[in-house]
Amino acid sequence: MVVVMKPEATPVETAAVINRAEAVGVATHPIYGKEHTVIALVGDLTKIDRDVFSAMAGVQKTVRIQEPYKLAARSTHANRTTIDVNGVIIGGSDVVVMAGPCSVESREQVLETAWAVKEAGATILRGGAFKPRTSPYSFQGMGEAGLKILAEAREQTGLPVITEVMTVETVDMVCEYADILQIGARNMQNYGLLHAVGKARKPVMLKRGISGEIKELLMCAEYILSGGNAQVMLCERGIRTYETSTRNTFDLNAVPVLHRMSHLPVVADPSHGTGDWELVGPMSKAAVAAGADALILEVHPNPEQAESDGAQSLKPENFAELMGQLRLIASAVGRSIATSPEPAPANGRAQDVMLV
Amino acid sequence: MVVVMKPEATPVETAAVINRAEAVGVATHPIYGKEHTVIALVGDLTKIDRDVFSAMAGVQKTVRIQEPYKLAARSTHANRTTIDVNGVIIGGSDVVVMAGPCSVESREQVLETAWAVKEAGATILRGGAFKPRTSPYSFQGMGEAGLKILAEAREQTGLPVITEVMTVETVDMVCEYADILQIGARNMQNYGLLHAVGKARKPVMLKRGISGEIKELLMCAEYILSGGNAQVMLCERGIRTYETSTRNTFDLNAVPVLHRMSHLPVVADPSHGTGDWELVGPMSKAAVAAGADALILEVHPNPEQAESDGAQSLKPENFAELMGQLRLIASAVGRSIATSPEPAPANGRAQDVMLV
Amino acid sequence: MVVVMKPEATPVETAAVINRAEAVGVATHPIYGKEHTVIALVGDLTKIDRDVFSAMAGVQKTVRIQEPYKLAARSTHANRTTIDVNGVIIGGSDVVVMAGPCSVESREQVLETAWAVKEAGATILRGGAFKPRTSPYSFQGMGEAGLKILAEAREQTGLPVITEVMTVETVDMVCEYADILQIGARNMQNYGLLHAVGKARKPVMLKRGISGEIKELLMCAEYILSGGNAQVMLCERGIRTYETSTRNTFDLNAVPVLHRMSHLPVVADPSHGTGDWELVGPMSKAAVAAGADALILEVHPNPEQAESDGAQSLKPENFAELMGQLRLIASAVGRSIATSPEPAPANGRAQDVMLV
């Protein structure tokens, strides 16, 4: 850290900063410029809050040199992290596509969609049983009944399941049914929840909050990693800016930035990122071109009837077409779209689902 | 709601929108413009998600006419809500000042601060026992031990206590000790928590998230109100913008905007809003001038030693000076700074506290 | 400046940075931390662009210690700047109120408004003859004819005139008629124009761009100051954020921040800042409470007929009422609202104006 003193700071104030740092075993290197004195601090700064110096008399500002996360930082890990989800590898050379409905609405809807996305080439099934909704009057999700439907879809199709966990008290329940725990954007900084999934033995996909800085996302990953769970992937899903022609501003720059700053796999969510199904195609291709390790996409057999997020859901036929295009883009950047590690169960698509 | 069709929308697509709306008992008024057909929907739209129409073929956009919150809206309440906290009235003609440390760090620190802010004229004591911290390596708060210290400070000084509740499972515990439950900015959209405090029988101060829109803040208040708790106050505490010369952009405009949109009392938090104690004075005065019903301010006997937020904490002497200035501003807008409904307990400031 | 090397930077790369700095006579102080080497640069850095170091191999980032503006900085001026506009002092102990219509639309409209705001206590008349309009199909201003009307209004009422100059080639013309040159928000970084008004012998009010950082505003002031014009005042008029319930986010924090960073007077423009006349009252009071040296307010005799910005214009009667409230707030912060240095010309409000 570097502490910049005000031009009018007194030698006594400068000395106080130096003493405060040295009191916790941090070495100090004062540099006397023409206008400012600057004090470089070298050593273990975890014992002292940066704010302590900001609050001292004569201090103009403090500048962090080293990022406060360690476990998530690329510099401390020689190799990129890969996460094995029932044989599907996230963060490796292949690009993984996760797809499915925003919300679990019924057994038929989920099974129909699961088969459709599997047939088009997705290798992980997404779907929400607990829904954070802006309005208390909106559909709030099916809860455990929804989780059971997802588990049945996995049994039938062989696709591992990713689903959101929203509260500490449901972490255990969701772990029973899910293969990946999703932490939603609104909960990026829900530290109690981060702590709880840090203790879980399931991979976690952590979504960037709509006003989350990239370094804050990494600090939140650090919460999970420091809890003992090393299977964390990071997800860009759109940030809030002044632009209103898209629901959010899908910040694709985060993909190469995160790859530079961290060893964790990076997932892109163009469905929430743009909020608009017509944009999902171009931005999915862009995400693969920019190096995303996985995509998570909303697909609904009948978006106009969806309980939530219909406007950003692809129809199965559009999704299948997009998968073909993604294979070409992946190949252009020297990767492939991941394929299922094992064939679907022999019995195939159930009869009752065909009727939907 | 108004549904705007694309210029190229077909009559069949327009008819589908009309049928969808009428199927749930909503009346439709199509208007045929030169380029666009526009369909006005009149009736109870709570039965159908706005997204349903956005997802329909031929629809360009939907425009909400009526805000989706009702209980929080000013139009549905003839009178402004006032909240009585042990005799201190928030939302009435007087401006209430809440003050105290960011975090509860020790019994001595809290008692010292409580007496200091009381003597300067504050009528509610603030202090955090559970702290949401960006870094997993930072001080996380004293928990229940901290709540007990706050309760002791209330007993000694007579000041009601406001403190943050962060998780559903600690709502009951916090209710035992606190007089006002604070929902922090990071939890503005933690719907499980909003639901839980909606069931509590304590006033709630709901903070705007750093990327929370004003209408989202009102929707979150609606969650609490619709749960049965009518004692909700709204708090502006700074939003995230591109400007970095202040920690956040304290959006004082929210004060008159919220007063126009809602009947709920509005609290301003210039300490978090600006993140800089030198700005707390001018922005506190501005907040009272703009019509805030209450201020919540961080005061610490020794900001340089604070476990958190030292840079934004006032020293007791600065706070006392500010209180004098606030009385003048309050008077200039035809209000007063609220005074304690009852004198402090006869025994006064305890001897052991004086020594700190 | 501080140059932070990457953890993996080689000694050769570090040496290259040191050599590059020393080549332009800047002293270097390398500090070898556990993970990073940091090089503090001391000396005259104006000879070398910060980007030069950012582009060098092995460099992670550069951190500026000293702000790149000097003439605008408070640290280099013992006293606050005051600006005398025909006897009206801006930046002194009194708060100046400038008022008038957004656009000059007709002689009658301007004279009517000028008399009205003068009678209510304004001491400077505002009005735009050149209008930057988002649409090429909107009213673009009256041009020189409008300037002549403003000059006539000054003659009649004695109020000095502030008006916007939009292009280099009209600077001389506007100087002929105006007492203060306004640089609008869209032109904050129009360097050619800043250079031109830097050569003018008239006071300049520089508005912050809607995405202007406070330090950028000061850099733009530096352009004018370094051109030889020391009579610069800074104006906050709202920034662009994600919040849409106000047209802009009026960033009142800029007032105390600018006072801390600069010696130049600070003007607040709540009319453009909020874009909503109902918010102008509370935010004007807040601006005076926060320490603004002047307000600039839009007043129109008939906002519903205004060619531009009707929604944010006060009616004369609302303006007069607000002036009374502002006097109370100014007094509460130890200031007064400035009064005219001399009485209005004896002939008073012209007959033909009364008829409008």
Add this chain to the structure above:
Amino acid sequence: MVVVMKPEATPVETAAVINRAEAVGVATHPIYGKEHTVIALVGDLTKIDRDVFSAMAGVQKTVRIQEPYKLAARSTHANRTTIDVNGVIIGGSDVVVMAGPCSVESREQVLETAWAVKEAGATILRGGAFKPRTSPYSFQGMGEAGLKILAEAREQTGLPVITEVMTVETVDMVCEYADILQIGARNMQNYGLLHAVGKARKPVMLKRGISGEIKELLMCAEYILSGGNAQVMLCERGIRTYETSTRNTFDLNAVPVLHRMSHLPVVADPSHGTGDWELVGPMSKAAVAAGADALILEVHPNPEQAESDGAQSLKPENFAELMGQLRLIASAVGRSIATSPEPAPANGRAQDVMLV
């Protein structure tokens, strides 16, 4: 347009709105909801400012249905616009790459770079002779001498030249030397300049301002188009958000959004968009995948010596490598990277340039 009345609006206020609209020949369709009356306006609204209604008593808000630009709108043009720049087609099936230094610094630097980017496959040369710089103390560009160097580079290499024009008075001079006029981000809303290039007979590349909304960008294009110049291309170059890990937030979503809203070609500028050469590669590939019609990239033979923007400039060897990757991506989306319409002049790369 739709005018939404306040719940408490009186019949007289509603009638006033209706009368105001009908007075300019606009048809009105009032709809009486349970809480709000809503008035749909149908007809030519260019005769009346939207603000007129916002300012009327009883009006809560106005909602625009039809966008206020016509010439730039996709709905009014059956075919996409293509622009022919000396045989290089922008907006057609091929993706055009423009490349060159940020600033013209010397004849050698420009010629060296021009040959290098041509050899790697670029078909248009970029370079700035007039530089808008944040600091008055920074390098401000070579002016006309720089334009002459660019013209010489065109002669030698056959590459058409794009360069920025910053002021009305230099439009003619820049037209003499340049093949495409660039309007920089800071001048997006410099209406005088837009008007001037609207009269020019050269293609214009209009950059989105760092706080420009997409619909504002289209309104600015409308200024140029309505002036008579139909050869306009739009350029995304990064917007200002709260995220600081990139210099700007390169908003790639703008590419498909602009293609949906407009018939004009779309250019992506990942160099300014990200401000970081390491991100230029991934984001260039992403831009082509998202459908950009052209890229504009900064290349400098020695970024560490660049007068400006060194941190975001590619070295020629990195650029050449990237061009290979871009060809693969273009092919994956069914396009090619444009090649030069004619071979380079027979004499080839001049001897003196080889020596640099």
